[in-house]
Amino acid sequence: MEINTGNTAWLLLSSALVLLMTPGLALFYGGLNRSKGVLNMMMMSFSCIGLISVLWVVYGFTLAFGTNDSAGLNNVIGSFSQYFGTGTSGISEEWLFLGAGTGIPTYAFMVFQMMFAIITVALISGAVSDRMKFGGWVIFALAWFTLVYVPVAHWVWGGGWIGGKLHALDFAGGTAVHINAGAAALGLILVLGKRAGWPRESFKPHNVPFVALGAGLLWFGWFGFNAGSELTVDGTTVFAFINTQVATAAALLGWVVVEWIRDGKPTLVGASSGAVAGLVAITPACGFVAPLPAVVIGLIAGAVCALAVGLKYKLGYDDSLDVVGVHFVGGWIGSLSLGFFATSQVNAAINGDPGLGASEGLFYGGGLAQLGRQFVGSAAVTVYSLVIAALIAFVIKAAKGLRVSDEAEITGIDVAEHAESAYDTSPSTGSAGAFAMAGITPSGSSADGKPSVSEKVAG
Amino acid sequence: MEINTGNTAWLLLSSALVLLMTPGLALFYGGLNRSKGVLNMMMMSFSCIGLISVLWVVYGFTLAFGTNDSAGLNNVIGSFSQYFGTGTSGISEEWLFLGAGTGIPTYAFMVFQMMFAIITVALISGAVSDRMKFGGWVIFALAWFTLVYVPVAHWVWGGGWIGGKLHALDFAGGTAVHINAGAAALGLILVLGKRAGWPRESFKPHNVPFVALGAGLLWFGWFGFNAGSELTVDGTTVFAFINTQVATAAALLGWVVVEWIRDGKPTLVGASSGAVAGLVAITPACGFVAPLPAVVIGLIAGAVCALAVGLKYKLGYDDSLDVVGVHFVGGWIGSLSLGFFATSQVNAAINGDPGLGASEGLFYGGGLAQLGRQFVGSAAVTVYSLVIAALIAFVIKAAKGLRVSDEAEITGIDVAEHAESAYDTSPSTGSAGAFAMAGITPSGSSADGKPSVSEKVAG
Amino acid sequence: MEINTGNTAWLLLSSALVLLMTPGLALFYGGLNRSKGVLNMMMMSFSCIGLISVLWVVYGFTLAFGTNDSAGLNNVIGSFSQYFGTGTSGISEEWLFLGAGTGIPTYAFMVFQMMFAIITVALISGAVSDRMKFGGWVIFALAWFTLVYVPVAHWVWGGGWIGGKLHALDFAGGTAVHINAGAAALGLILVLGKRAGWPRESFKPHNVPFVALGAGLLWFGWFGFNAGSELTVDGTTVFAFINTQVATAAALLGWVVVEWIRDGKPTLVGASSGAVAGLVAITPACGFVAPLPAVVIGLIAGAVCALAVGLKYKLGYDDSLDVVGVHFVGGWIGSLSLGFFATSQVNAAINGDPGLGASEGLFYGGGLAQLGRQFVGSAAVTVYSLVIAALIAFVIKAAKGLRVSDEAEITGIDVAEHAESAYDTSPSTGSAGAFAMAGITPSGSSADGKPSVSEKVAG
Amino acid sequence: MKLVTAVIKPYQLDAVKEALHALGVAGLTVSEVQGYGRQKGHTEVYRGAEYTVEFLPKIKVEVLTDEIDVEKVVDAVVTSARTGKIGDGKVWVTSVEDVVRVRTGERGLDAL
Amino acid sequence: MKLVTAVIKPYQLDAVKEALHALGVAGLTVSEVQGYGRQKGHTEVYRGAEYTVEFLPKIKVEVLTDEIDVEKVVDAVVTSARTGKIGDGKVWVTSVEDVVRVRTGERGLDAL
Amino acid sequence: MKLVTAVIKPYQLDAVKEALHALGVAGLTVSEVQGYGRQKGHTEVYRGAEYTVEFLPKIKVEVLTDEIDVEKVVDAVVTSARTGKIGDGKVWVTSVEDVVRVRTGERGLDAL
Ligand SMILES: Nc1ncnc2c1ncn2[C@@H]1O[C@H](COP(=O)(O)OP(=O)(O)O)[C@@H](O)[C@H]1O
Ligand SMILES: Nc1ncnc2c1ncn2[C@@H]1O[C@H](COP(=O)(O)OP(=O)(O)O)[C@@H](O)[C@H]1O
Numbered sequence A, B, C: 001m002e003i004n005t006g007n008t009a010w011l012l013l014s015s016a017l018v019l020l021m022t023p024g025l026a027l028f029y030g031g032l033n034r035s036k037g038v039l040n041m042m043m044m045s046f047s048c049i050g051l052i053s054v055l056w057v058v059y060g061f062t063l064a065f066g067t068n069d070s071a072g073l074n075n076v077i078g079s080f081s082q083y084f085g086t087g088t089s090g091i092s093e094e095w096l097f098l099g100a101g102t103g104i105p106t107y108a109f110m111v112f113q114m115m116f117a118i119i120t121v122a123l124i125s126g127a128v129s130d131r132m133k134f135g136g137w138v139i140f141a142l143a144w145f146t147l148v149y150v151p152v153a154h155w156v157w158g159g160g161w162i163g164g165k166l167h168a169l170d171f172a173g174g175t176a177v178h179i180n181a182g183a184a185a186l187g188l189i190l191v192l193g194k195r196a197g198w199p200r201e202s203f204k205p206h207n208v209p210f211v212a213l214g215a216g217l218l219w220f221g222w223f224g225f226n227a228g229s230e231l232t233v234d235g236t237t238v239f240a241f242i243n244t245q246v247a248t249a250a251a252l253l254g255w256v257v258v259e260w261i262r263d264g265k266p267t268l269v270g271a272s273s274g275a276v277a278g279l280v281a282i283t284p285a286c287g288f289v290a291p292l293p294a295v296v297i298g299l300i301a302g303a304v305c306a307l308a309v310g311l312k313y314k315l316g317y318d319d320s321l322d323v324v325g326v327h328f329v330g331g332w333i334g335s336l337s338l339g340f341f342a343t344s345q346v347n348a349a350i351n352g353d354p355g356l357g358a359s360e361g362l363f364y365g366g367g368l369a370q371l372g373r374q375f376v377g378s379a380a381v382t383v384y385s386l387v388i389a390a391l392i393a394f395v396i397k398a399a400k401g402l403r404v405s406d407e408a409e410i411t412g413i414d415v416a417e418h419a420e421s422a423y424d425t426s427p428s429t430g431s432a433g434a435f436a437m438a439g440i441t442p443s444g445s446s447a448d449g450k451p452s453v454s455e456k457v458a459g
Numbered sequence D, E, F: 001m002k003l004v005t006a007v008i009k010p011y012q013l014d015a016v017k018e019a020l021h022a023l024g025v026a027g028l029t030v031s032e033v034q035g036y037g038r039q040k041g042h043t044e045v046y047r048g049a050e051y052t053v054e055f056l057p058k059i060k061v062e063v064l065t066d067e068i069d070v071e072k073v074v075d076a077v078v079t080s081a082r083t084g085k086i087g088d089g090k091v092w093v094t095s096v097e098d099v100v101r102v103r104t105g106e107r108g109l110d111a112l
């Protein structure tokens, strides 16, 4: 096999970019959270990188992207053996999915998809901040990855029923990633319950520059997520890239304008959140729509998500950092947008030969067919992910592994679950404060009337 | 058309890198600012990403890089229709500027140049921190982008008079970006006025690690800015890359050495600022000079800019974060350096066929011709940008949209214009402080004796 | 020569990624340090970028990667002239090391290797935080780079005795970078001595989100470090990439599991440190082993390094941020792992023609031969680097340039050596605190009973 | 007039505020302090090594009050701040010679 | 000797410092506090939801002074700290039995 | 009972704590303050421009003590906090009418 250096370099670069998104997400979520839970928040993301990477080479990839020998079973799950335990035997391994023509080694695709699996699980964590046992999170991540992410990835991209039979479109993960994670978040928090003090207290972001930087890193990495999903470098790749940029920009504007009108002031948290909403919404569509429709999709996503994050107050679920309001809602907007804007002018594989079997969108003369498919695909993933996530949470709850104690929640989950606290500046070892100079170390765990780690009590 | 996967991947990667520069700039500027204005500072950058991206696909690109049917008019402005509203119709679109030989789709170039437009406008914001109405900023950004950036980009790179007739060189934006933004900053602040307390108070950076990290992200992204500006991957690209590295490193040293000698101590803010000064200075030159001259250019830029940032105290304009001292001065240094060091050994298009029409620099036997051209091009942009920026500011001022109230400035522009504050750690919800544990939320807006947002007064 | 756009783009991208690692390292180290020394910590990294970049083009590259005319001398040092002062004359320069077949210009390789030299020196700084004079650091960096890094790079990669005669393997720098820097750190701190208060005080990280973000940026950049070290894009490149990911993930898990068992809680600092340990250990091996062995190497590295960082308390050397425990120990683990897992299935150059002259590892039928070579190569670098580093430190100490005064150490090295302090939030110019509103500037230098910068004392 | 000063556990501030509110106390001033006492801090582990934290975060509450109400105020604070565990803190009373309301210049009881 | 304690609005500190300086007061000590009183805080909006902030940042100023000057000091503080708006704060005076200057061991008035 | 209040240099806190400990003082409360006095702050340079810092960080220590021990406490603090340089701070004594231990409700000397 001849490796195409341009294509392979692009896919590896894209993989690195998508990996970076998870620390970026950790920072985004961490900054949005209160400071006493920022480390737990980031640790949920980091643990996903550790866990899912290893599971992916062992069994994730083969189940998601291997081809099941039974054509019927292949609708729901990939191969149990093809790539099991990585399954490839060396550098002579060829690219299998798209034929040798792309010149991309299988391992490059495996690692690219690994990064998707990591971040999808990590996305869920934003809903559960400040109150979920870390051990419970690890179990949940493991179970949901295995029972939900892997099969859904197969349904959508691995030759399963959504992509292969239904012909719903999902360029880079509107259904497989964002709706999937958003629905799981909802299922999980319905079982987990609200944070102490919610919604009475404000739970404002503790570090807004982190939020903005996190959004910036996500945006940067998302080019790999979206434009990398074409795998090769061609005209569609370039569309995916420019669409990612303009839709995100438009969504940033959309969110900020809603704030400006509704609250009187545009905020940086709003701009950052709007950008993420736009990135989410354009994800499934980026390789199938033209730039001006991308702007429209972005504007709608930004404005609608800015309103949707208020839903939790009306409906009473505590989605801490708005995973539902942004990823679930944004994912649906993007997925449905394909029913209107998908066009073979951008992606020849629509209606093409060998094609995706999908139709042009409503505004491109394809009628309502594609809209219907998008709805069915997205709805199926919504229901499946939400239900299984809730069931997993239920089992963990029954085993008393789901929620930290009230005391731990008040003390702060960082100290309670990780025995560390995020900052040690002003009342500590910094050069400016008097306590710092006096060498007063801040109390990591607050013994005050609450149970604490290894507290020594005298007299 | 056959797409060159290596070239196109490179240009897309470069575009992503340049996009990252704007959040990097936001962090750099945000860290340099006082903490009560960090969010406004970052918001000015983020709003540019939102705004300019959309405007660029609608009318910016066609006016800057389209070819005007009238050869005379084309000296000053591009086409009103060629790419209007994106103007391209699909994946079969070919690369037009350099012929099909490069194998790069037009959209890739469009998005690359979009990122340049974004950051150029964002650069200006560093001069106006803590006192400009956010609405006024948005209007300014929109107007200056339209009236100045777009035509100047055309003059320099789009076939207009500076690049096409005068044959002044500007590889990646010394004139079009840095001199342009720096002059605009000066024009704007002359109308806007000084911050309350300036120059009596110190206005020291509130978060130096952010400054350094911002500089690091800028440096990283700048490889896309500079080496990406060759568009394709060839020998000149590699020169642009290595020159960017060594000039920046040398400028870091130059700035730090000046501090060490003058103030007795080298600082991290100095190292970060020096790096930015070097990046600015090498920008126009990186694809036209050899590495050792790049070191010299960097050293000079670092040392001169370290001194130039003190000018504002002498001349009495409040350029908050030294946009003039670094970008304007550094841009000029880089632009003029081409008159001395430009050589066809590095870029065959100098004197080549089809070439840029430029001459070798003084030290390469080309005499003073090129130095003269560089001076005229840079001076023209200086005057044009400064005057138009001041005029725009003047109009906004007349409409009472330019400057926040004194109270808002003292309270802090983050709270006043965005109703949010950056940090919520020590006296809040962190785990270390007593107020945190007691659940005392810091007052975002300080009602004390100053008008405040939705203050409730009882009794 | 025909440039290969894919290969060259990949090598330039990798160079940019490796550059980013140094600011990433600065953030990682800075966050791990106390807040009164964070700027000095970061400044040590930034000064390396400035210094080493320039020295590399002047004499580093030619000595490390030039070929000495004397075949005997070439075992120990490269050419004094071949690339002196950059030595190449223009864009027609051809790729020399691997022949014209790779299509990569020499300058691309030069800048890639420059980034390695920078970060290797910067790595050492983590051991000396809070107590080394900045001037002394600069001298040390310059001397160690010249006397140790440059020859060792030649021995390992430039055709010298370790790579060329002994046939020890080192894909991306286990020996040349990590063992080398770790041994130097040990040599340096043995002369420098302990921090005041160590080990009585805790010296906990002052900003854990910075640590995690730093680790994330390092991870991202390390793809360039490791997969870029193949220089071209081929099957081995892809192995290097996926191995980097899974070994690092496994090491993160390994470290966290040790903490969970030993201390009862998994920490984010642990996860971040584990990731770095994994990155270090897989560095020499990534292009020679298969993914499942990479997982094993990572798990071992994470667990062993988690224990190794405790050694300093037992042995009594103050390795502030665990450069020895992570880089030295992790480097050895990775280097020795090649004796077990190296295989020509992953890298045809093992036993190949023209090959590296190395054998398959023990588990791939190669017996103990390669393990022996790895041991000898690593041990030689350990001894050489440690001894020379200690000697350099000794000379600087004799010249009274090594260590700051006790007062400076207590006041904080940021203020003492750089006249700046990192943060200015809570007791200052932020919008939340009362001191901020009152305009009380925090005292950068604390005059209290300690000598201070330009203190004015009145009657 | 009297000044009642209390050093309490941070989590008890809400309860103390409520208790004082119930008594009709119109205002109070709080600050962050660090306490050292019988409650001996605790040890922390970092990278396998143990450290002792001696000072513990506390909240200081200051209430200016009428001579007549002082016992009620002290009792309210003591009762609401109590968790029964060591380190609950101290309350003390000092005599105040005069109080002025800055806004109006009113003095004495009128200033409260 | 007396101790004059003032809880004031942060922005007034400069004015208070100047006023005391003009009186010849040689030193003072300030700290950050949070006040609760008639001035009721304010509401804040985050993502469309409203929250009440009850405590407001204030500055506490402490001045040790001669018995004779105490009225002048109180007046200076009250006048300079006044904005006339609710929340301007309180000033109170307590009696001090002894003062020592740490540096010299001087006591009483000499210690000021 | 008495309250001994000391405003000292931050680096002296350790010494003061040890000295009080040696005296058998069971507890104390410290807070961060900023001091203004004869010790005039210093100038700082930022980008070549000079600025004056007027307030300096200090630590305030408060110790409740028995009437009988008050002189010993004051002496211990003054001696241990002294560096002999300007800005060493002040120590002052005020009278306390009552002290309560929150945990037990004990009053007076028993509460210390
Ligand atoms: N003599 C004292 N002077 C001033 N403050 C004290 C004194 N003793 C205790 N405190 C304060 O009271 C807090 C609680 O005291 P401690 O001895 O720990 O518990 P308890 O009051 O329940 O016996 C301490 O943290 C400290 O802030
Ligand atoms: N009884 C009190 N004891 C202690 N501090 C008080 C008391 N009442 C008010 N304060 C302090 O004075 C500040 C201003 O009081 P407030 O009632 O808001 O306004 P005003 O003094 O103008 O009537 C409060 O924020 C609080 O810090």
Ligand SMILES: Nc1ncnc2c1ncn2[C@@H]1O[C@H](COP(=O)(O)OP(=O)(O)O)[C@@H](O)[C@H]1O
Binding pocket: E026, E027, E028, E029, E030, E062, E063, E064, E065, E101, E102, E103, E112, F007, F034, F035, F036, F037, F038, F039, F040, F056, F058, F085, F086, F087, F088, F089, F090
């Ligand atoms: N009159 C005062 N009232 C309250 N605090 C004071 C007074 N004078 C000085 N201080 C405090 O004491 C500290 C030291 O005083 P200063 O005059 O600088 O030195 P010294 O006490 O050695 O003469 C000051 O920083 C301030 O906190």
